[in-house]
Amino acid sequence: MDAATATAVQLRLTPELQYVLRLADTGLVHAQRLSEWCGHAPVLEEDIALTNMALDLLGQARALLTHAAALEGQGLDEDRLAYWREHDQFFNLTLVEQPLRKPGAHAPGGDFADTVLRNFVLASWLKAACAALQTSRDETLAGIAAKSLKEARYHQQHNADWVQRLGDGTEESARRMAAAVQRLWPYTAEMFEHDAVDEAARTSGLGPARQDLRAAWQAEVAEVFAAAGLTLPPDTPFRSTGTQGRHSEHLGYLLAEMQVLQRQHPGGRW
Amino acid sequence: MSAPAAESPRDEWPLFEVFVRPKSGLDHKHCGSLHAADAKMAVQLAREVYTRRQEGCSVWVVKSSDITASDPGDRAMYFDPMEDKVYRHPSFYELPEGVRHL
Numbered sequence: 623m624d625a626a627t628a629t630a631v632q633l634r635l636t637p638e639l640q641y642v643l644r645l646a647d648t649g650l651v652h653a654q655r656l657s658e659w660c661g662h663a664p665v666l667e668e669d670i671a672l673t674n675m676a677l678d679l680l681g682q683a684r685a686l687l688t689h690a691a692a693l694e695g696q697g698l699d700e701d702r703l704a705y706w707r708e709h710d711q712f713f714n715l716t717l718v719e720q721p722l723r724k725p726g727a728h729a730p731g732g733d734f735a736d737t738v739l740r741n742f743v744l745a746s747w748l749k750a751a752c753a754a755l756q757t758s759r760d761e762t763l764a765g766i767a768a769k770s771l772k773e774a775r776y777h778q779q780h781n782a783d784w785v786q787r788l789g790d791g792t793e794e795s796a797r798r799m800a801a802a803v804q805r806l807w808p809y810t811a812e813m814f815e816h817d818a819v820d821e822a823a824r825t826s827g828l829g830p831a832r833q834d835l836r837a838a839w840q841a842e843v844a845e846v847f848a849a850a851g852l853t854l855p856p857d858t859p860f861r862s863t864g865t866q867g868r869h870s871e872h873l874g875y876l877l878a879e880m881q882v883l884q885r886q887h888p889g890g891r892w
Numbered sequence: 893m894s895a896p897a898a899e900s901p902r903d904e905w906p907l908f909e910v911f912v913r914p915k916s917g918l919d920h921k922h923c924g925s926l927h928a929a930d931a932k933m934a935v936q937l938a939r940e941v942y943t944r945r946q947e948g949c950s951v952w953v954v955k956s957s958d959i960t961a962s963d964p965g966d967r968a969m970y971f972d973p974m975e976d977k978v979y980r981h982p983s984f985y986e987l988p989e990g991v992r993h994l
Contacts, residue, residue: 666927667927780936
């Protein structure tokens with residue numbers, strides 16, 4: 623491998639590329655977080671379910687990154703994009719990079735309630751996005767969306783059940799679920815922000831602007847929350863900016879772990 | 893949705909038996925068991941564990957405690973499987989065309 627491919631990728635960013643990377647990176651980073659549960663879930667069957675969801679999301683991310691590499695036009699591929707971009711070249715929702723599991727007593731991270739709630743709000747969001755993307759003028763994107771929609775539906779159902787089960791379970795589980803809602807809610811605003819990338823996607827027929835997803839998402843979430851005895855928190859002024867390439871302190875650590883081997887052995891074949 | 897409080901944490905995850913009929917299959921076959929909090933979750937997890945979410949397959953789950961099994965101790969009663977009484981086997985019928993899976 624020549625030196626050029628052993629250096630960090632500098633993207634030739636267009637609104638279209640950023641739009642696709644927002645979806646791809648959200649799936650990739652969320653899959654990475656979910657896979658941290660492997661072997662640690664409350665029960666064996668849920669362990670399998672969580673890792674299966676991670677696999678689905680990783681599959682979606684691979685397809686989207688491959689497509690993003692083609693759009694970018696420098697001859698990159700999914701691996702170069704996953705392992706050789708710095709954090710400011712990632713465009714995932716800030717929500718998905720937040721720690722999910724507490725590796726130690728004093729480490730950041732949440733509990734199982736955080737996990738099912740995050741899965742639920744994201745799956746609802748991806749479901750709305752994929753449904754709209756099926757009619758994208760970009761045929762590859764439309765194809766990926768059609769395939770991803772089935773998976774998003776399943777993820778949404780599975781985790782909606784859990785949100786209800788915990789919200790409407792014991793006193794302890796209800797308390798934890800409510801606490802998870804409080805912690806997570808400020809990060810949901812970013813799912814519906816609107817900027818030039820969204821505007822370009824909407825006007826060019828590439829896909830929905832994030833604003834366009836809000837009504838469908840809100841309806842689903844409200845229904846499940848009502849059944850779970852949870853209240854939707856009011857909007858907060860906090861705004862996260864991962865989709866702009868400006869991330870929380872957690873993404874750097876996540877990438878360091880995810881990318882270390884590729885960077886130690888540039889050009890290795892696996 | 894919320895179940896009555898369980899006696900012990902072990903009771904919160906009763907055992908379910910899983911029967912799956914594949915997409916082009918004719919009958920449900922027992923393929924294993926799993927623990928789940930309720931039947932709905934058992935179906936979901938069965939899809940996850942036993943079918944890899946293949947489209948078009950049917951899943952049944954039954955609480956293991958609802959299954960009554962024959963007693964292995966009764967085998968002595970069935971010592972004579974009627975092998976020597978061919979007239980007791982339905983093996984002398986001509987099947988009309990078009991009857992399959994019999």
